[in-house]
Amino acid sequence: MEETKPTPAPPLFSFSNPSGSFGFGFGAAPGPPPPPPPPAVEVLLSEESPIAAGNLEPVVVDDSLSIYKGRVNTSDVFGVKNSDLVPGKYEGGLKLWEGSLDLVKTLNSDIKDDRLLIEGKHILELGCGHGLPGIYAALKGAGLVHFQDFNAEVLRCLTIPNVKANLFKESSQGTFTSRSVGFYAGDWGEIDKLLLRGDAVQDKTTNLQTENEGYRGYDIILMAETVYALDSLPSLYRLIKKCLHYPSGVVYMAGKKHYFGVGGGTRQFLRLVTEDGALQSDLLAEVTDGSSNVREVWKFSFK
Numbered sequence: 001m002e003e004t005k006p007t008p009a010p011p012l013f014s015f016s017n018p019s020g021s022f023g024f025g026f027g028a029a030p031g032p033p034p035p036p037p038p039p040a041v042e043v044l045l046s047e048e049s050p051i052a053a054g055n056l057e058p059v060v061v062d063d064s065l066s067i068y069k070g071r072v073n074t075s076d077v078f079g080v081k082n083s084d085l086v087p088g089k090y091e092g093g094l095k096l097w098e099g100s101l102d103l104v105k106t107l108n109s110d111i112k113d114d115r116l117l118i119e120g121k122h123i124l125e126l127g128c129g130h131g132l133p134g135i136y137a138a139l140k141g142a143g144l145v146h147f148q149d150f151n152a153e154v155l156r157c158l159t160i161p162n163v164k165a166n167l168f169k170e171s172s173q174g175t176f177t178s179r180s181v182g183f184y185a186g187d188w189g190e191i192d193k194l195l196l197r198g199d200a201v202q203d204k205t206t207n208l209q210t211e212n213e214g215y216r217g218y219d220i221i222l223m224a225e226t227v228y229a230l231d232s233l234p235s236l237y238r239l240i241k242k243c244l245h246y247p248s249g250v251v252y253m254a255g256k257k258h259y260f261g262v263g264g265g266t267r268q269f270l271r272l273v274t275e276d277g278a279l280q281s282d283l284l285a286e287v288t289d290g291s292s293n294v295r296e297v298w299k300f301s302f303k
């Protein structure tokens with residue numbers, strides 16, 4: 001039988017600002033400070049929202065792999081129209097950002113070139129939104145994948161349906177089970193205890209980790225387009241250091257060099273990492289398509 005070619009992905013870039021800068025829906029005037037973050041919660045696989053059902057689109061990774069993603073309307077979920085994000089309320093997870101695919105492609109080439117082994121590894125995707133990098137890791141044999149987003153609704157409307165569509169299809173040959181995934185909502189400054197406990201619980205149920213009674217940390221942390229807001233960089237970095245397995249854990253980060261208008265960027269995050277001195281940084285990929293902001297993929301590992 002002839003092999004079916006995967007359908008090309010629809011354009012990933014849906015910035016409201018055509019210059020390619022980060023198109024925040026802030027509005028011009030400075031508003032009141034953002035509300036305090038909602039408490040961190042675990043979201044169960046069974047809490048899937050029906051909103052995203054039936055809207056699956058393929059995203060092409062390479063000739064042999066496409067990942068399926070849903071699509072939902074921001075106004076249906078958050079009552080916010082045409083807005084990339086509203087700080088403290090909705091942090092952009094309903095949209096698929098370019099960095100997600102940069103990250104998946106970098107992981108894909110690192111695996112192909114034997115620079116990365118994912119099989120059996122414990123993975124955490126921070127700021128997951130659609131969760132494509134975490135789903136990719138699961139498809140490549142990860143032992144456990146945890147998805148984190150600021151908004152529980154993003155997990156319910158998009159991440160969980162995407163996970164189900166790609167990992168728990170009837171035709172799926174994989175060994176991935178509902179025990180191998182976890183979903184966590186909350187602010188990076190507050191979610192460490194929930195994540196650490198989640199990984200320890202999963203360790204016991206899946207018997208993936210026996211040499212150490214306690215929590216061992218994630219082997220690989222993935223994140224795409226999470227370093228746009230200067231304010232949240234310190235809590236993001238602290239969370240990574242708490243959750244990453246020492247000494248072998250690695251972080252893959254995709255993002256833009258600068259997020260114009262909001263002050264963050266990969267280089268601002270890198271400055272924190274360098275000042276702290278615990279992690280080594282390696283630039284894995286630079287994407288300059290001539291029309292948008294320079295994007296990068298970095299890898300961090302303990303020195």
Ligand SMILES: C[S@@+](CC[C@H](N)C(=O)[O-])C[C@H]1O[C@@H](n2cnc3c(N)ncnc32)[C@H](O)[C@@H]1O
Nearest residue numbers: 091092093096097100127128129150187188224
């Ligand atoms: C621009 S979206 C990127 C989504 C996805 N990674 C992608 O590339 O398509 C930023 C993500 O970071 C998360 N995020 C932003 N600030 C956060 C914070 N302070 N605490 C927890 N999550 C946060 C959001 O929930 C969202 O999923």
